[in-house]
Amino acid sequence: MAAEQPTTERLALALAPPGARPAAPSAVEGAAGRFLARERGKAPRNKGKSPEMGSSSAAEAVGDQPNPRDDDDDLDWTAAPVADVAMPPPTxxxxxxxxxxDVLLIKLLRSTVDAVAIGKLDLASDGMRWVADxxxxxxxxxxxxxSAFAEALALYVIVPFHGLCRLLQLPQAAPPGEVAAARHRFRGICPFVRIAxxxxxxxxxxxxxxxxxxVHVVDLGGSDINQWVELVRLFAARPRGPPGLLRVTVVNEADDVLSAAEGYLxxxxxxxxxxxxxxxxxxxIDALTGVGGALGIVAGQxxxxIANLQMHRLLAYRKEARNGKGPAGEQSAQHTMTTKADALLRAIRGLSPKLMVLTEQEADHNVDELQPRVWNAMNYYAALFDAxxxxxxxxxxxxxxxxxxxxxxxEIRDIVVCVGSARRERHEKLERWGARMVAAGFSPATMAKALGMTEALxxxxxxxGGxxxxxxxxxxxxxxxxxxxxxxxxxxxxxxxxxxxxRSVVRPPEAAADAGASGSHHGGGPASSSAAMVFDV
Structure with missing residues (x-):
């Protein structure tokens, strides 16, 4: 039996230009075919853009998904799909x-997202019916x-109907124990977080x-106990011997995690x-206040x-609203440098750390519009599902x-379903985090030896294998x-x-915000994608 084609490659095929992919099968030309009609004959949605980071066809086709900030006429997300869609046959x-x-599945899911975004819920219902098949x-x-994205999309539709949600007990909160166990299993199954x-x-x-x-090491949350055990071993193995005193401070909501960490370390x-x-x-990390005192910082030490997959959770909260309108939550050019994350970065800079390590998902999910948010996420999580x-x-x-x-x-549910301050998985790419770090008063520090050892690992x-x-x-x-x-x-x-x-910090708030906004293009083109910043090793 032939090996299964990776999910990312199947996404690439489904989202390739019309001339490069097979036509929708005639067996579904009636209902589903008309549902997909507006997808045919369009120019490729990533036309003229370079593939991301020299990547495979998956990133080429999915990584450069429609960007509402582009000026291309064929990226008009307000254009309605076909007015009438026949109901599918019973079988x-x-x-x-x-x-x-798979080609049909991804095309149907894409059109369903479009229908939801413009409020055509009858079309969306038809699309979800076929996607479920x-x-x-x-x-x-x-x-x-x-299936994960379709379920999240269905929740996105129903969540505004509070009465229905209350009767159906939706959405249900994830059991904390299950989430913690799943996170631990993911670290064991996939090496990404361990390498990080x-x-x-x-x-x-x-x-x-x-x-x-x-030496005082502060973990702002998200790191694994095993990571700190290994750090203790690394300091013990130094040729010059361990420091006179190694202090480790860990921020975490769970008392059992803190107790276990203290015991093991x-x-x-x-x-x-x-x-x-x-x-x-x-x-x-959301509730952390009085950073210096809370973390036990001592001058001269x-x-x-280290902030490990945590800082993006603070991007939903603005420190101040310059226009005084609307609830805190959605990002805009006027608020890009005034989030709670930026305030915390400035507070950490005030502690004069010798090093700050920022680990984040390399994704672009901090976007207001539904379609690019969903397809950026589809692109990202396809790689994780494949792994x-x-x-x-x-x-x-x-x-x-x-x-x-x-x-x-x-995470997919949070990205797709939640809006405003309720959405916490607001992942941003390194380019954006770099702008935030510089605006907060940091300079990049290349750890050449660590970089080489990470590559070797x-x-x-x-x-x-595996x-x-x-x-x-x-x-x-x-x-x-x-x-x-x-x-x-x-x-x-x-x-x-x-x-x-x-050494010298220049923080004109207006200039910092404007400079950050002008360099950010969600969805990525050659000017903003990581392709321009990366070379192969």
Whole structure:
């Protein structure tokens, strides 16, 4: 039996220019064919744009999805689909060939998103009916991905009807225990977060190479206990020996996580004969106040701060609303540098850390408009679903389903369904984070030794096969620094950037906001995509 075509490649085929993909199968020409009619004959939606980071056809076709900020006439998201769509036959005859079914599935899902966005809920209902026939939470990786997005889209439609949601008990909050377990399984199944954690540790070790006094490492939440155990071991193995005192402060909402971290780290430090103290801060990053006092910062001690997949959660909250209108939440050019995340970055800069490590998803989901938000997310999560799929021989179906439902699925729901301050998964690409870091008073710090070791680690993981077979590291050049970009089949999925305090800080709020806005183009073209900043290794 031939190997299954990766989800990202099937997405590329489905979203390729009309002349490069098979026509919609005649078996569904009646209802579904008319539903898809407006998709035919259009120019490719990423016309004239370069593929992202020298990537595969997946990123070429999906990574440059329609951008409402472009001026192209064929990207008019307000254009209505066909006025009338016939109901499907009771038993539609879908194509037998998997490739053709996948093409049809993605085209139907795309048109359904369009219909929802312009309020054509009758068309959206028809589209969801057919998508439900072709997608499956228990099928192949593309079917599972489409099922997750279709479910999120259905929730997006029904959530404004509060009475219906109350009667149906929707949406239901994810059980915290399931989410935590799924996150732990994902770290075990896919190597992305582990490589990012190792890169952060190596960067801290390199920055603190000459420090023999007190080294204070602050985790703003999101890091794994194993990452800090490994950091303790790295300091113990230094040729010059460990620092005089290693302090670790961890921010986390869960008391059991903090207790476990304290126990493991203290035991390991004792075993390695390292002078060590642990400080717990039971809080979420959202509620963190009085940063210096809460984190136990002591002047004169060498400080490293790491924010691991957390900072984007603060982008929904504006520190101030310059126009005084509307609820805090959606990003705009006027508010790009006035979020709670930017305020926290400035507060951290005020602590004068020797190094700050920022790990974030390399994605563009902090967008107001529904269509680009959904398709940017589809592009991103296709790579993660493919990576999970590759682990199938070594991972139980139950563990895989747990990761896709309670971790990736919950993130997809948040991105698609939630609006305003309710949406927390507001991922931004390294280019945007670079602008925020510079505006907050940081300068890029290239950790050359750590970068080389991260690349070597990725090659070692790839040689092991399984979910790590397609893992790699590209070098991203941003704001004058060079950082590791962790990839799956050349599709960037996580970035790890390292920063130090800039000596002189210039913070004109108006200029910072305007400069940040002018350099940001959601959806990515050659001027804004990471392609212009990355070279292959």
């Amino acid at each position: 539609p005859a879908y194509p037998v060939d998997e490739r053709e079914r 072709l997608a499956s939470p228990d099928g192949r990786s593309l079917q599972r991905l489409a 954690g190792a890169s952060a540790n190596l960067s801290i070790l390199e920055a603190m190479d000459n420090e023999e006094g007190v 203290t035991a390991e430090a004792q075993r390695l004969d390292i002078n060590f103290t642990f400080r717990r801060v039971q809080s979420s 060498s400080l490293a701060v 999970v799929e590759e682990s199938a021989p070594l991972v139980s179906p139950g563990d895989r389903a747990s990761v896709e439902r309670w971790l990736l699925g919950e 990725a090659r070692q993981v790839a040689a092991g 979910a790590g077979a397609a893992v790699g590291v590209l070098r991203a050049v941003q704001a004058g620094g060079c950082f590791p970009m962790i990839c799956w089949s050349n599709k960037p999925v996580f970035s790890v950037s390292t920063w130090t305090v800039r």
